[in-house]
Amino acid sequence: MILEVQNLNASYGAVRALKDVSLGVAEKGFCAVLGANGAGKTTLLRTLTGLHRAAGGRVLLEGEDLTRLPAERVVTRGLAHVPEGGGVITELTVEENLRLGGLWRRRRDRVALDEVLDLFPPLAQRISKSASTLSGGERQMLAIGRALMSRPKVLLLDEPSLGLAPLVTRQIFDLLRELRSSTGLTVVLVEQNANGALAVTDSGFVLNQGSVVASGPSAELLSDDRTRHAYLGF
């Protein structure tokens, strides 16, 4: 397991948003985290990368304990996070957004930039434009590209399909899958769109009210009618 989460707890005041969440993601895995609104998916990712403080439990990346690291350090250990909505900085240009992602390395990483631009041709065309001129799908590409600039071992994505047309969502999912096979990147995909996510991933976890209620290979989760009806809504 490249990423291991052990009995993770998180709360907002009196509200317990994560209750003893444990899960593991295999190296080069493509893993879905599913659940309805308010299930705790965003909180899980935010706690993993140090944006929200864990109230208990541990987060291990390749065995290294990241639990108490602040967010700006977590990314340097190889855990990148594309937040809900993408977090593209619209006041900056496309290139500045991308460069920002690799800045912590200090040495300029021309190769990473070229790779990301190869991966997302629409970004290459608008490289010097303001990021505010991008479409929703292009923004999501930029967000993913920026995360890739940090050369992560594990990439966490929070609902990249939010507000995108089904076709664009499909393209992004396929691209993540390709990325996994071509570079060996491990991908964790948080989604409400369970059907779409289970079609591309190889394993999945289902969250409900802050607890893991089901897990297993994606194909099994898809065919498990009880889980589907109870938690995934289709």
Added chain:
Amino acid sequence: MTTFLNLTLNGLATGAVYAALALSLVIIYQATRLVNFAQPALALVAVYIAYTVSQMTGSYWIGFVAGLLSGLVAGALVERVVIRPIAKSSELNAIIVTLGLLLIVQGGVGMIWGNRQHGFPYAFDYVGRFSPADVFAVASVAVTALLLFGLYQFTPLGLRMRAAAFRPEAARLSGVKVGLMLTAGWAIASLIGALAGMLAGPPFISPNAFDGVFVYGITAAVIGGLDNPFGAVLGGVLIGLGMSYVSGYAGPELATLAALAIVVLVLSVRPDGILSRPAARKV
């Protein structure tokens, strides 16, 4: 015609000082959405240190550099020790604290250096129209503005600072130490404030020396658009020129009124200032 030229040059020289103060306010406002009312206090400390060091060393320029450096350090210290602990509670608190700091520092300076005036020299000869001192004021502010632009636009530090200001959380996820960027912003802003102080100080400094200049500095920042450095410079020059023309052609007693008129005029046409960008989309 020569009157007009004289008034223009004169206005440019005072405008440069307002522009520098406005810049120092805008840098902090951009990063924290806070109008730093303590800015003149930081400039005051810097100028008094410059004064003392000049006295001790007999060199204006060693004092000048000491003043700039102490501005830098004072800004960083205030952000770390005073602003950061209270900024979390509320914006209003932070504003009140900067106001309080202004009064405390002015009192402190009075206790250390005395409330009477001290002579504080110009950098260069100041007699005549567009004297060397005026040229220095305009040139040093212009160079500072350009350096600042270069820093923000073309250096990794500048990119980090902008990212931290616009989207702190996204910046953190990219490995930016947002807190450190805030400190850097305060330090740079206070360095520029110190420069403004040393240009505005002569011929005399006293604990309240910068109250007037500061009012015009804020004015310049507001009409320029509080979140735009170019606006700050433009606002400073506009106020400087406007006041110079009015006091030259209509009488010095009307200069303050001219500044007020400019504010009313500008804000009625562009309520957020000349160069402010449309409110950034939140989410």
